[in-house]
Amino acid sequence: MFQSPLPQEYLGLSPEVLHDRITQARKVLGRRLVILGHHYQRDEIIQYADYRGDSYKLAKEGAALADAEFIIFCGVHFMAESADILAQPGQKVILPNLSAGCSMADMANIFQVRACWKALEKAGIADVTVPVTYINSAANLKAFVGENGGSVCTSSNCPAVLKWAVAQGEKILFFPDQHLGRNTALAMGYTLEEMVVWDPNADDNFGGNTVEALKAAKFILWKGHCSVHGRFTVKQIELARQKYPTVRVVVHPECRQEVVAAADDYGSTEKIQKLIRESPNGSIWAVGTEINQVNRLAEEQKEFDKIVFCLDPIVCPCSTMYRIAPPFLLWVLDNLVEGNVVNEIVVPDEIAFDAIKALNRMIEIAG
Ligand code: SF4
Known part of the structure; x- marks a missing residue:
């Protein structure tokens, strides 16, 4: 989506001024407003989050906040869409910067997925195929899946959703992240020979x-793949083990298969946090996920003498998440104070109708 440039008055404000004005606007809006912050957001944004979490936890949390009239979603576009689909009637979901998308989600669009489905029909296998989409996908893809008897999944509940899916049909069409699909299927005991890659x-x-x-x-x-998690390599794991022989390596399942295989463990953002927080004092962790989350964990766990570091020494943050910057947050807040809703994310009813079927199916399967 297209984000118009910020008004001149928001450019060049000092961090102190931005902080004071954001704090003041939040006070004025009070309980009418809730700010949700994804773990991958930078510190200058996450400090304002009333709730932090991964994409699914935040969408669910937003839906539960019946008394908040406005939900500002500090994350990326598909997350705000899910929050809107799950929101209570009357709640408005706002994305501070409309250009905050997800490069992985953009690797599958509805035209490509429909063309793929048509090809499967032509091959005579569409009716035995269950479509599963990762939550990192546009609302119309979730609707496609809902319409065709499939489910959404997240990185934490992907094993449960795929277990359900293989019981429903003979084949699974999994999009848009090949790595999450492959890593999960391998962990379920399937082999690489049982998988093919669909190149749109x-x-x-x-x-x-x-x-x-x-x-x-x-x-x-x-x-499809995540450009952030695609940066992690087996070489980085080997170097971490050379430097710290007792290091534990944990990576996200969006990493490539050989990286997941070389790590000690893998899991969603929430699982990575839990593992590190519950590890004994003095543990050493090398982590393969987005840098903002790793740095916050490192800071938080210092008091327990734990060393937590990112596998990639020159890793850059998720560039699309990074587009949610304090001036954008202030701009949407100022507008709300003045009674204007800007950057509202609205999923059309006809798309929401089928998308919610796929989201609810996931909730039924995995809770
Ligand atoms: S980290 Fe990867 S999957 Fe997550 S929002 Fe960024 S590009 Fe998308």
């Missing part, structure tokens, strides 16, 4: 596969 940009009509290969596959994995 392939020259042929079958995503770069033969019809025979599609028919033989159990998992059809969309060729």
